[in-house]
Amino acid sequence: MHTLQLRLKTTAYDRQEITRRFYALSHIHNVLVKHAKKLLCQLEHNKEYQEMLTEYRVLSKIKEPTKESDSRKDALSQGISSFRQGMGLTEAGLQSYIKVCGKRYKKLLSSQQVQKEASNVWRGVEKVLFGNGKQLHFKKNRDFTTISGKTNTNGAKFDKDTLTVDWLGLSMHCKLPKREKDRQYIEASLSSAISYCQIHRKMFSTGWRYYVILVLKGDAPKKLKQTGDSTMGIDPGTSTIAGVSETKVILTELAPETKQYEKAIYRLQQSMDRSKRAMNPKKYKPDGTINKQNHDPWRFSHTYRKNRDRLKSLYRKKSAYIKQSHEILCNTLLADSRHFLVEKMNYAGLQKRSKHTARQEHLSEVKKKDGSTRKIYKYKRKKRFGRSLGSRAPAMFLHILQQKVQLYNGSYREINTRTFCASQYDHVENKNKKTPLNQRTKIIGGHTVQRDLYSAFLISNTTNDLSHANRRKCNKKFADFIVMQEKEITRMKASGSSMKQCFGF
DSSP states (O other): OEEEEEEEEOOHHHHHHHHHHHHHHHHHHHHHHHHHHHHHHHHHTOHHHHHHHHHHHHHHTOSSOOHHHHHHHHHHHHHHHHHHHHHTOSHHHHHHHTHHHHHHTTTTSOHHHHHHHHHHHHHHHHHHHHSSOOOOOOOOGGGOOEEEOSSTTSSSEEETTTTEEEETTEEEEEEOOSSHHHHHHHHHHTTSOEEEEEEEEEEETTEEEEEEEEEESSOOOOOOSOOOOEEEEEEEOSSEEEEEOSSOEEEEESSTTHHHHHHHHHHHHHHHHHHHHHHOGGGBOTTSSBOTTOOOOOOOOHHHHHHHHHHHHHHHHHHHHHHHHHHHHHHHHHHHEEEEEEEOOOHHHHTSOOOOOOBOSSOEEEEOTTSOEEEEOOBOOOOOSHHHHHHHOHHHHHHHHHHHHHHTTOEEEEEOTTTOOTTTEETTTTEEOOOOTTOOEEEETTEEEEHHHHHHHHHHTBOTTSSSBOHHHHHHHHHHHHHHHHHHHHHHHHHTOOOHHHHOO
16 A cells, blocks of 8 residues: 545635535544543443453453463453443444434535544544543644545545546646656556545645545555665664664764754744733733633634644644655665664653652752752653654654565564663673763774664674674674774764764764
8 A cells, every 4th residue: 555645726615615624524523532532431430341341450460371260351351342332432333423413514524534533533542442542632623634535436536537536516636746757656656546535734834735645555656766785784763873784884863954943843832822821811820820710712813823824834844854854864775775674662662751760960059049059969850752752753764664675675674672782782792781871982892883883783783583693793794894984984074964962973
């Protein structure tokens, strides 16, 4: 499966009508959320259901289960599932519930588009029931950007011959790009069968622009004419990527220009906050926090509304830039290698706050209310890497790389991080040595190596079972790695590429 996005040529009437349809979708979504929240609340207060759930959780924690405990656990699982089905808290139950509301908007949304939105709400319910979700949330109309279908014969229908989208009385032509290469790519992509269509909108400085996203069967057309045949080891970080193959060494910052977008977003958010406080003085307490006792409606100025659209447009630009930057970097890696060995990273865990409470090792001077000062050991911050992950999106980079590798018939494998200590292992001394995170270089065999590059070097020379570095390969290729590393670092310094906290220079 792959997707193709085409911009729609819309008239003023088309834009007005599509806006109505997004309002209808938001209403349907929030009706479903309200219904699902009510059912979840009933489950939470149902004594019989909670007793079965508690017993099931106790049995799930048994390390050495018996046949009796397994059979009891299966019976409880069936009972819990039947209880939810009887209430209608299933995907089919939500789709059946929204039929009446869907008929009210039958001239705006097709039956399958309504069902698809019910499936979207059900995914949120699943997170609350079976995952780490806490509660369902209502959404504003501005938060809806996609109306999706299930087939190309219901709702939004795309015609390959005329390049038009017919959608319940609307007929919109698609705008083709000017570049010949882009037109050829679209022509090659449209040779695949269409699974279904999505109507998508993006915020620009001039307002919403509308697109059709075609979900097509089969693989996407290949753009790269030639790929390398080497094997590259990759050590992904929160802000950087290090890669080492037989012929190439790369150490680069992910999405380096993202700071410009963050600064613009920060300045605009500050301006919007000042405007909102000036227009709603009674909604805030003297200390600046929101007064929850005041239930007056919020008032927004015309400038605030324009800035709100600008802010959404900035977020779109930032997201598009990060994705484009990652795709360019992936193409650079594929030009050298086709087989990749990657250290698996748990980015979801890295973005969470630390649970451990500790104090700093040095004294800090603080000023008291009476003007006197005292020295104390402050608490360490619990923040980790959430901001870096949001700005650099390393997980997106690895996902794009994996997709491209599969497209070009390569291999993408993840090493066993429990046994493979890439950041600690020294292949010369054949033992693990812990290194502080702020120390970006190490001495290996009398040579100074960059920490991330050396980890990538070890990963590229792993054993067949991906559990440990192959010491024989490391000894054989280490001299070539040192030469390539020195050339790359010299080139980076000459070009002004610097990131002291990550690169060490």
